[in-house]
Amino acid sequence: MSAYFDSALLVKAYCAEETSPQAIALIRQAAPPVPFTHFHALEIPNALRLKRHRQELSEAELTGALRDLQNDLDTGLLQMPRYDLPLVFEKAAALSADYTVATGARSLEVAHVAAALAVGASEFVSFDRRQRNLAAKAGLRVLPARLPAEYS
Numbered sequence: 019m020s021a022y023f024d025s026a027l028l029v030k031a032y033c034a035e036e037t038s039p040q041a042i043a044l045i046r047q048a049a050p051p052v053p054f055t056h057f058h059a060l061e062i063p064n065a066l067r068l069k070r071h072r073q074e075l076s077e078a079e080l081t082g083a084l085r086d087l088q089n090d091l092d093t094g095l096l097q098m099p100r101y102d103l104p105l106v107f108e109k110a111a112a113l114s115a116d117y118t119v120a121t122g123a124r125s126l127e128v129a130h131v132a133a134a135l136a137v138g139a140s141e142f143v144s145f146d147r148r149q150r151n152l153a154a155k156a157g158l159r160v161l162p163a164r165l166p167a168e169y170s
Contacts, residue, residue, distance in 0.1 A: 021143055024149055031045055037166045044143055113156060
């Protein structure tokens with residue numbers, strides 16, 4: 019597993035957003051399985067349900083998105099890697115101490131970068147500037163090399 023994807027980027031594969039085509043292209047370029055951590059397991063379904071709450075998705079679209087997510091888990095495209103969850107929190111605390119003042123990264127952004135390190139990823143895929151900055155400082159190669167115009 020060399021590429022770790024931010025939850026917000028993975029969400030774009032399950033519901034139509036402006037940058038979904040770019041996100042899907044990045045996911046397709048990754049060698050499966052794509053790491054799916056405890057953070058993803060909480061954040062992605064919750065983000066989809068929030069979209070329903072905000073009326074950005076219909077009930078049918080939410081059901082379809084959750085079904086597609088489960089299908090990607092069942093087929094092995096997404097896979098829970100073996101990692102030491104307490105170690106992730108230790109790494110996150112160290113990353114926070116070292117880089118949050120400089121990057122402005124929020125707790126879950128820090129946790130994802132720590133999880134990427136814990137699962138042995140060499141690349142971090144995100145459209146989020148703070149998270150990309152933190153991942154680079156942590157020694158991960160950040161993708162995509164250029165952000166979509168919507169994030170520039």
